[in-house]
Amino acid sequence: MSLKTKRTIQVVIRYTVLIAVGIFMIYPLLWMIGATFKPNNEIFSGLNILPKKATFEGYLNAMKNYGGDINIWKAMLNTYSYVIPAVIFTIVSSTLTAYGFGRFKFFGRSVLFAILMSTLFLPQVVLNVPQYIMYNIFGWVGSKLYLPLIVPSMFATETYFVFMLIQFLRNIPKELEEAAKIDGCNEIQTLIKVIVPMLKPALVSCALFKFMWASNDFLGPLLYVNNPAKYPATIFVKLAMDSDAGFAWNRILSTSLISILPSIIIFFIAQNQFVEGISAGGVKG
Amino acid sequence: MKNKTFKKVLKNNIGFLFILPWLIGFCVFKLYPFASSLYFSFTDFHLFKGISKYTVENYVDVFTNKNELKALIVTFKYAFITVPLKLVAALFIAYILNFKIKGVNFFRTAYYIPSILGGSVAISVLWKALFKDEGLIQTAFAMIGLHAPSFFSDPNWALFSISLLRMWQFGSAMVIFLAALKGVPAELYEAASIDGAGKWKQFFSVTVPLITPVIFYNLITQLVQAFQEFNGPYIITQGGPRGSTTLMSLLIYNNAFKNYQMGKASAQAWVLFVILLVLTAIAFYSQKRWVYYADEER
Numbered sequence: 001m002s003l004k005t006k007r008t009i010q011v012v013i014r015y016t017v018l019i020a021v022g023i024f025m026i027y028p029l030l031w032m033i034g035a036t037f038k039p040n041n042e043i044f045s046g047l048n049i050l051p052k053k054a055t056f057e058g059y060l061n062a063m064k065n066y067g068g069d070i071n072i073w074k075a076m077l078n079t080y081s082y083v084i085p086a087v088i089f090t091i092v093s094s095t096l097t098a099y100g101f102g103r104f105k106f107f108g109r110s111v112l113f114a115i116l117m118s119t120l121f122l123p124q125v126v127l128n129v130p131q132y133i134m135y136n137i138f139g140w141v142g143s144k145l146y147l148p149l150i151v152p153s154m155f156a157t158e159t160y161f162v163f164m165l166i167q168f169l170r171n172i173p174k175e176l177e178e179a180a181k182i183d184g185c186n187e188i189q190t191l192i193k194v195i196v197p198m199l200k201p202a203l204v205s206c207a208l209f210k211f212m213w214a215s216n217d218f219l220g221p222l223l224y225v226n227n228p229a230k231y232p233a234t235i236f237v238k239l240a241m242d243s244d245a246g247f248a249w250n251r252i253l254s255t256s257l258i259s260i261l262p263s264i265i266i267f268f269i270a271q272n273q274f275v276e277g278i279s280a281g282g283v284k285g
Numbered sequence: 286m287k288n289k290t291f292k293k294v295l296k297n298n299i300g301f302l303f304i305l306p307w308l309i310g311f312c313v314f315k316l317y318p319f320a321s322s323l324y325f326s327f328t329d330f331h332l333f334k335g336i337s338k339y340t341v342e343n344y345v346d347v348f349t350n351k352n353e354l355k356a357l358i359v360t361f362k363y364a365f366i367t368v369p370l371k372l373v374a375a376l377f378i379a380y381i382l383n384f385k386i387k388g389v390n391f392f393r394t395a396y397y398i399p400s401i402l403g404g405s406v407a408i409s410v411l412w413k414a415l416f417k418d419e420g421l422i423q424t425a426f427a428m429i430g431l432h433a434p435s436f437f438s439d440p441n442w443a444l445f446s447i448s449l450l451r452m453w454q455f456g457s458a459m460v461i462f463l464a465a466l467k468g469v470p471a472e473l474y475e476a477a478s479i480d481g482a483g484k485w486k487q488f489f490s491v492t493v494p495l496i497t498p499v500i501f502y503n504l505i506t507q508l509v510q511a512f513q514e515f516n517g518p519y520i521i522t523q524g525g526p527r528g529s530t531t532l533m534s535l536l537i538y539n540n541a542f543k544n545y546q547m548g549k550a551s552a553q554a555w556v557l558f559v560i561l562l563v564l565t566a567i568a569f570y571s572q573k574r575w576v577y578y579a580d581e582e583r
């Protein structure tokens with residue numbers, strides 16, 4: 001076999017693998033989209049993505065109330081009413097912490113930094129029970145303001161983001177800050193005028209990940225939201241599935257798809273930031 | 286005078302003020318819960334009845350009670366099925382994507398979407414639609430004349446069907462691998478190629494040794510995630526059939542938030558935590574042997 005044929009075969013194999021795996025990754029999602037437009041008796045009758053007889057029945061039913069004071073729109077509004085504050089607080093508190101660790105020497109810095117890093121892999125599962133007990137004492141369980149889902153984000157509790165920002169800060173030269181200092185900026189002015197603009201790509205990545213994770217969070221609301229009118233989309237979708245299972249799959253799938261539509265749109269707008277963010281956080285450790 | 290020293294101390298430690306919110310958050314939302322859960326784990330704490338005695342029974346039960354032991358075993362099975370397969374898939378696909386591939390961005394996006402959306406309840410619902418009895422996968426099997434297993438109601442299949450959902454989300458690990466592969470200098474491949482090393486040989490003797498820090502990082506993050514998996518089994522199988530998908534996290538949830546046995550649940554969480562600690566420690570100690578850091582002198 002000549003070298004050239006061998007090369008060609010290698011290239012063909014590569015593309016075949018990529019396309020085959022790609023189908024495995026994407027087909028379920030495309031099928032889901034198609035299924036939301038199918039009548040219920042068609043959904044599981046074949047592997048086709050496009051409906052033979054398109055209908056909006058699924059969507060129309062998805063917008064109906066299941067009873068109680070909640071529907072998909074309200075549930076999504078509930079979701080973003082704590083997701084957006086949590087994103088903003090996470091960014092602010094993580095930036096402050098990263099700035100403190102990344103740019104200053106102070107008493108106990110090395111010990112505190114070691115503590116910070118040790119929490120990077122601290123499993124949430126060991127904290128769930130005692131946190132619940134604590135929030136229960138605080139009176140936060142069932143809080144109308146979603147306090148357990150928002151307040152911790154004010155204190156840079158997501159170590160991953162702090163770590164990512166510190167890594168990013170390390171690669172920013174200090175000259176500009178020194179120039180700012182000579183110009184008479186204090187530490188906070190330097191942070192706002194010099195550091196934040198340069199950190200912007202990393203901050204965008206952090207915001208995007210926090211947005212996705214907080215929107216997808218299921219256990220948090222499951223534990224801390226107990227008023228049906230306050231249910232977020234994740235809980236609503238789970239309940240919709242339980243109450244409809246076996247019957248109206250086009251309704252369940254439509255409800256599900258609507259609930260992740262904002263996430264899908266944001267992913268497509270900002271996919272490069274996602275990829276860069278995850279690469280930066282993971283690689284430079 | 287005193288004021289002046291205070292100002293000086295403040296000036297020298299101004300960084301401390303920036304990390305203060307984190308420090309408070311660490312103490313309130315992490316350290317205190319962490320410590321108190323260790324304390325609770327040695328009690329019979331019931332959310333409404335309080336503590337009536339101190340005991341080690343909670344820990345003994347994890348290893349002697351049939352259901353609890355089973356959950357532990359199921360958790361190990363789940364992690365040891367999911368993590369290696371996921372990492373191998375991620376590395377393999379990243380390796381292929383690292384060749385000059387046309388439309389690399391398109392493929393990367395396609396592989397990455399499941400990771401971003403996969404954690405949502407909506408995707409668990411989709412998984413149920415795919416693998417349920419008379420669901421899409423069974424339809425597909427039937428079309429080629431095969432009889433498909435009952436993925437979620439057969440105890441032999443349920444755990445695997447749930448782990449597939451996680452494996453399907455290999456994209457984030459893949460993106461990290463891809464970034465690492467881009468960092469491997471091309472000259473090394475050329476040198477290896479001149480020495481007569483084929484693609485496979487290059488992969489195992491050039492690529493893999495150089496990206497071990499990243500393999501190590503991915504291994505630990507994936508292990509920590511897998512041992513805490515909750516959404517999939519809770520939403521899709523509720524731990525069934527016959528406990529075959531009751532992972533530790535599900536058992537902890539049921540004990541704590543259905544039976545209000547906070548002490549018992551805390552002990553189970555601690556067992557899980559110690560297991561993760563041991564696995565991470567093993568990985569860390571063994572890394573001296575297999576992880577290669579470029580700035581290290583050998």
